Amino acid sequence: MERSKVDILCVQETRWKGSKARSIGAGFKLFYYGVDSKRNGVGVVLKEEFVRNVLEVKRVSDRVMSLKLEIEGVMLNVVSGYAPQVGCELEEKESFWSELDEVMESIPTGERVVIGADFNGHVGEGNTGDEEVMGKFGVKERNLEGQMVVDFAKRMDMGVVNTYFQKREEYRVTYKSGAEVIRETGRKVLGVSSGRRKEDKETWWWNEEVQDSIQRKRLAKKKWDMDRTEENRQEYKELQHRVKRGVSKAKQKAYEELYTRLDTREGEKDLYRLARQRDRDGKDVQQVRVIKDRDGRVLTSEESVQRRWKEYFEELMNEENEREKRVERVNSVEQKVDKIRKDEVRKALKRMKSGKAVGPDDIPVEVWKCLGEAAVEFLASLFNRALESERMPEEWRRRVLVPIFKNKGDVQSCSNYRGIKLMSHTMKLWERVVEARLRKVVEICEQQYGFMPRQSTTDAIFALRILMEKYRDGQRELHCVFVDLEKAYDRVPREELWYCMRKSGVAEKYVRVVQDMYERSRTVVRCAVGQTEEFKVEVGLHQGSALSPFLFAIVMDQLSEEVRQESPWTMMFADDIVICSESRDQVEENLERWRFALERRGMKVSRSKTEYMCVNEREGSGTVRLQGEEVKKVQEFKYLGSTVQSNGECGKEVKKRVQAGWNGWRKVSGVLCDQKISARIKGKVYRTVVRPAMLYGLETVSLRKRQESELEVAELKMLRFSLGVTRLDRIRNEYIRGTAHVGRLGDKVREARLRWFGHVQRRE
Numbered sequence: 001m002e003r004s005k006v007d008i009l010c011v012q013e014t015r016w017k018g019s020k021a022r023s024i025g026a027g028f029k030l031f032y033y034g035v036d037s038k039r040n041g042v043g044v045v046l047k048e049e050f051v052r053n054v055l056e057v058k059r060v061s062d063r064v065m066s067l068k069l070e071i072e073g074v075m076l077n078v079v080s081g082y083a084p085q086v087g088c089e090l091e092e093k094e095s096f097w098s099e100l101d102e103v104m105e106s107i108p109t110g111e112r113v114v115i116g117a118d119f120n121g122h123v124g125e126g127n128t129g130d131e132e133v134m135g136k137f138g139v140k141e142r143n144l145e146g147q148m149v150v151d152f153a154k155r156m157d158m159g160v161v162n163t164y165f166q167k168r169e170e171y172r173v174t175y176k177s178g179a180e181v182i183r184e185t186g187r188k189v190l191g192v193s194s195g196r197r198k199e200d201k202e203t204w205w206w207n208e209e210v211q212d213s214i215q216r217k218r219l220a221k222k223k224w225d226m227d228r229t230e231e232n233r234q235e236y237k238e239l240q241h242r243v244k245r246g247v248s249k250a251k252q253k254a255y256e257e258l259y260t261r262l263d264t265r266e267g268e269k270d271l272y273r274l275a276r277q278r279d280r281d282g283k284d285v286q287q288v289r290v291i292k293d294r295d296g297r298v299l300t301s302e303e304s305v306q307r308r309w310k311e312y313f314e315e316l317m318n319e320e321n322e323r324e325k326r327v328e329r330v331n332s333v334e335q336k337v338d339k340i341r342k343d344e345v346r347k348a349l350k351r352m353k354s355g356k357a358v359g360p361d362d363i364p365v366e367v368w369k370c371l372g373e374a375a376v377e378f379l380a381s382l383f384n385r386a387l388e389s390e391r392m393p394e395e396w397r398r399r400v401l402v403p404i405f406k407n408k409g410d411v412q413s414c415s416n417y418r419g420i421k422l423m424s425h426t427m428k429l430w431e432r433v434v435e436a437r438l439r440k441v442v443e444i445c446e447q448q449y450g451f452m453p454r455q456s457t458t459d460a461i462f463a464l465r466i467l468m469e470k471y472r473d474g475q476r477e478l479h480c481v482f483v484d485l486e487k488a489y490d491r492v493p494r495e496e497l498w499y500c501m502r503k504s505g506v507a508e509k510y511v512r513v514v515q516d517m518y519e520r521s522r523t524v525v526r527c528a529v530g531q532t533e534e535f536k537v538e539v540g541l542h543q544g545s546a547l548s549p550f551l552f553a554i555v556m557d558q559l560s561e562e563v564r565q566e567s568p569w570t571m572m573f574a575d576d577i578v579i580c581s582e583s584r585d586q587v588e589e590n591l592e593r594w595r596f597a598l599e600r601r602g603m604k605v606s607r608s609k610t611e612y613m614c615v616n617e618r619e620g621s622g623t624v625r626l627q628g629e630e631v632k633k634v635q636e637f638k639y640l641g642s643t644v645q646s647n648g649e650c651g652k653e654v655k656k657r658v659q660a661g662w663n664g665w666r667k668v669s670g671v672l673c674d675q676k677i678s679a680r681i682k683g684k685v686y687r688t689v690v691r692p693a694m695l696y697g698l699e700t701v702s703l704r705k706r707q708e709s710e711l712e713v714a715e716l717k718m719l720r721f722s723l724g725v726t727r728l729d730r731i732r733n734e735y736i737r738g739t740a741h742v743g744r745l746g747d748k749v750r751e752a753r754l755r756w757f758g759h760v761q762r763r764e
Contacts, residue, residue, distance in 0.1 A: 002026055007047040010080035010116025014041035019059050031067060033059040042080045044116075058106075064099045068111075077107050081117030086145060090389060097148065104156055115158070121145025123160055130154075135164035141520060143394070210250045213243045259676045271671060271681065275689075278670025288405075289528045292412045302529040309525040310532035312414040313401060317523070317537045321491055323602035326499060332508040340383045340433055345376050348432035352425065359424040360398045368429070383430055390512045396427040399523045399542070400531070421523070421544035431547035434513060438550060442504045444557050447567045450574035451549040454763045457640045458756055462700040463568040464578060464639060469702075472616045472648040479587040481579045481624060482637055483594060484609035488575035489548065490540040492555055493602040494518060497541075500558040501551075514551070518542075549574065559601050563593045573640055584614070588624045595626060613637055613646050642697035653697070654707045658714045661694035665718045672722040682722050683740030690718060691748070698749050699756045708746045715745050 001009055011030075019033045027048045034041030040062040046054070055075075056068040066079040081100055084092045100115075107113055124142030127134045133153040138160075142150075153160055217239040224232040261267035262274070290300050291308050299305050352365045368375040386392045403417035410416055444452060449460040464480075471478035485491075501511050521542070525532040541548040556572060564570040571578045579594065581587035595605045605626070612624040612631045624631045636645045636652050643653040665672065668689050672682050694711060703711075719736050720726065737743065 001028060001045065001047075007050060008078055008114075009045040010078065011043045011045060012041070012080065012082035012118040013039075014043045015039065016041055016043075021057075031057055031065070033062060033065045035062045040082060042082050044078055044080050058103065060099050060103060061095075063096050064103060066103050075108075075111040077111055077113045079103055079113065079115040079117070081115060081119070083117065083119045083121065083145065083148075085120040086143070086394065087385065087389065087391070093145075093148075097152065100152070113156075113158070119145060119149045121147075121149050123147075123150055123163060127163070133158065134160040137166045138163045139169055141522070143520065144391075207250050207254075210243070210246050213239070213246045217243050255676070263678055263681055268684075271677075271685065275668040275671040275685065279667045288411055290412060291414060291527075292410070298412065305527065305529050306525075306532045308414065309403065309527050310535055313403075313419055313523070313525055314535040316419075316487070317490055318539050319491070320493055320539045321486075321599070321602045321604045323493060323496075324600045326495075330499060330502045332502050332511070333505055335507050335509075337387065337507060337509045340380055340387060342376050342380050344433050344436060345379045345383065345429070347436065348429050349376070349379075351432055352429060356425070357402075357422050359422045359427070360400050361395055361424045361426070363425060365425040365429070368426070379426075379429060382426075383433055386430060387509075387513060390509070390516050392427065392430065392516055394520075396424045396430075397519075397521050398534075399423050399521060399537075399544075401523050401525045401543075403525065403527060419525075419543060421542055422526075423542065423544055427517075428546045431517070431545060434510065435547045435550050438506060438510060438554075442506060442550075442554060444553050445560075445564065447560075447564050447570050448553055448557060448572045450572065450576075451553060457573065457642075458697065458699055459760075460571050460573050461640055461642045461644075461697050463571060464580075464644060465700050467568045467580060468615045468644065468648050475616065475618075477582065477584075477617060477619075478615040479581050479584050479624070480613045480615065480637075481587055481591050481631065482611050482613070482639065483577035483579060483591070484606040484611075485575045485577075485598070486604045486606045487540075488603065489543055489552060491603060492540050492552065494539065496559075496601050497551060497555055500555045503558050504554050506554075514547070517547070559597055559603065560594070563590070563597045565590070576640060578639065584622050584624060587612075588626075591624065591626055591631075608632075611637055613644075615646050615648060617646065640697075642700070650701045650703070651707065653701060654703070654710055657694050657696065657698065658711060660696070661690050661714060661718065664690040664693040665721075669721075672718075673724075675724060679723055679739045680741060683742050686719065686722065686740065686742060691715075691742075691745070694745065695748060695752055699753045703746075703749065708749070711749075712745045715742075 001007075011032075014030075014032050014034055015036075015038065016032050016034045017036060021029055021031045024030050024045070028045050029048060029051050030043050030045050031054075032041065032043030042063060042065050044065070044067050046067075050069060050071070053069045053071055054067055055070055057065070058068075059065045063082045063084075064079070066077055069076045069078065079100070081096070083096050104113070122140045122143050123134060123138040123146040124140065125136065125138050127136045127138075130150055133150060138146075149160060152158075217236070220232070220236040220239045224236045258270075262271045289305070290298055291305050292298055293304075293308055294311075299308055349365070349368060352369075354364075354366050354369070356365070358364045368379065371378075400422040401419045402422060403414070404420055405411060406416050406418055408416065439453075449455045449457070468478060468480075498511055498515065501514065502508070521537055522534045523537050524534050541551055552574060556575070560570075560572070564572075568578075569580045577594070579587055579590050581590060591610075598605060607626065607629055610626065610631055611634045613634050613636075614622070623633055634646075636643055638656075643656050645652055665686075668685055671677060671685055694715065716733055716736060719740055719742060723736065723739060725731050725736065
């Protein structure tokens with residue numbers, strides 16, 4: 001204080017028990033108050049020359065106290081405050097602000113007031129709309145505590161003084177989270193990588209012998225450079241040949257150990273990692289480092305590429321469709337919510353998959369799984385605090401968005417990328433706990449097949465195929481419209497989400513908890529040239545969230561309540577909607593009713609991707625219109641990954657399954673065609689990667705012998721390629737299957753069909 005020439009100082013967290021005044025040396029005296037020696041405590045430090053000017057000391061609590069001084073005829077009130085930090089109970093925060101209001105109201109009009117407090121809040125950068133109470137030099141984004149400070153300043157006609165002066169952040173912020181301190185220290189000590197893949201030589205197979213040989217060769221080279229004698233030259237050449245032989249032996253030994261490890265259970269993960277790496281190495285473009293702007297110009301600098309990604313996703317995720325404002329109100333359900341139990345956390349933890357990309361906090365779910373019961377106890381306590389306070393940790397509000405190419409269109413166009421958000425795994429656990437509770441109280445209609453218990457894509461595909469086959473057998477027309485919603489998840493109005501949750505009977509406590517998950521969320525885009533600046537997302541659901549699919553189901557359930565028909569005339573799988581009817585006029589009318597019901601609430605039907613198909617068409621080529629615009633008519637449609645045809649046949653679907661199998665085979669061909677990998681391991685890779693792609697949806701298809709043979713021929717070609725065998729070798733198919741431990745595909749189709757049938761029987 002003496003060095004900074006400060007005469008009056010408000011201090012917090014004194015942590016001294018009692019209400020006294022004591023000299024602290026150097027000509028200063030401390031007036032303090034505290035009720036607990038381990039927490040809180042406030043005080044005011046005065047220079048000795050002002051101590052005699054003290055007229056009154058008012059100690060309200062261990063968070064609020066005030067001093068009244070008379071200085072040269074002016075009455076000055078100094079208030080010291082310490083607001084509850086983020087995470088404290090709401091009652092404690094309300095108590096603090098109530099005490100501060102009482103102190104301010106007790107000060108007579110005309111007396112001057114100075115408040116020196118640690119409000120534990122951020123009022124945010126800029127002062128738009130709040131110019132009368134603050135400057136524009138705040139820090140970070142305004143949080144709830146910061147808003148309370150601004151509201152208090154407006155109420156008391158005061159100013160947040162430290163926002164009027166431009167200073168470095170470390171002089172404006174008194175606290176940094178432990179996580180941020182660790183990260184900053186890590187950056188200073190360890191440095192920050194550029195994020196680019198190094199093009200170093202392959203050295204994973206090096207051993208100590210190779211390193212020693214290379215070191216001796218370098219020394220011999222230096223010796224020869226200094227003294228160009230024949231003896232030194234021969235010594236260098238001999239060491240050079242020795243190093244080459246040593247490198248060859250070391251590489252051979254390392255590869256032998258690698259393939260031996262891959263042939264074990266422990267090496268299976270390495271095997272699939274190796275397959276993915278070899279697939280990436282075989283691609284023409286591995287990283288797209290340039291992108292086009294909205295006018296089609298190619299951007300090459302890192303800064304411009306980052307700005308473009310931020311601009312694109314910020315616009316995409318903050319655009320809301322036009323909608324009618326709801327006039328009707330829905331009664332909120334106020335009920336007591338039970339505390340989160342440990343068994344709920346265990347179930348949520350069990351549902352979390354390992355090996356997934358981590359969120360911004362870099363804490364994988366494996367950490368919690370390794371900690372066992374200690375993690376369950378800690379997480380239960382953490383989640384109960386979040387439930388009671390209706391506030392989750394600020395660290396969870398940050399998301400990293402990764403653009404994933406859709407494998408179609410211009411690779412340099414942002415519109416051909418799908419954004420996937422990486423979120424904190426701990427937050428996903430929190431979402432799963434909340435989701436499990438919501439599913440117990442919300443009943444979703446039977447027409448919704450997406451992400452529902454005891455429902456799957458197979459059920460929806462089967463229902464549609466059976467309906468089509470029955471109308472084909474009866475020589476009657478069936479009209480189907482496949483409705484596509486534009487950016488369905490990204491366009492859900494959040495006000496509609498809250499309304500639909502309340503309408504579904506969700507307790508208001510859970511509504512506020514979910515609202516908190518979406519408040520003040522910040523997103524950065526991670527692209528090939530680094531991370532962009534943060535931006536807010538204020539529209540839609542979070543992509544990659546564990547809770548979003550069920551929230552979307554709630555919204556669709558409420559919006560379609562008056563227009564949907566019983567299954568299978570109406571079927572939904574998340575945002576994939578099928579409307580069926582016996583007449584073209586009726587399906588057109590139903591489509592218009594769906595459009596009106598969805599678009600009046602902010603969801604938009606895509607005119608270009610919504611398609612119409614007529615099964616067993618007998619009359620002329622009639623069409624369906626949507627608001628006067630003709631809906632595209634097709635002879636086949638890919639529904640939930642399975643191709644359905646207007647003639648009821650399945651030949652196109654069989655060809656698509658063969659194509660999907662070859663696509664999967666090419667992705668792992670780097671392993672399947674490696675002669676050093678055993679046939680047993682190749683067979684296992686084939687069964688886990690290639691065959692599921694070929695079998696998808698075939699439980700619902702009535703295969704003819706010819707179509708079954710078509711699938712088996714394709715499979716045997718893949719197996720022969722993998723084992724290095726041709727038809728000229730005259731090796732029987734049974735031997736090929738036995739070597740790779742792969743059964744007949746026709747048998748596997750029947751096995752899958754019976755397995756699914758068993759699930760249906762047990763469900764009923």
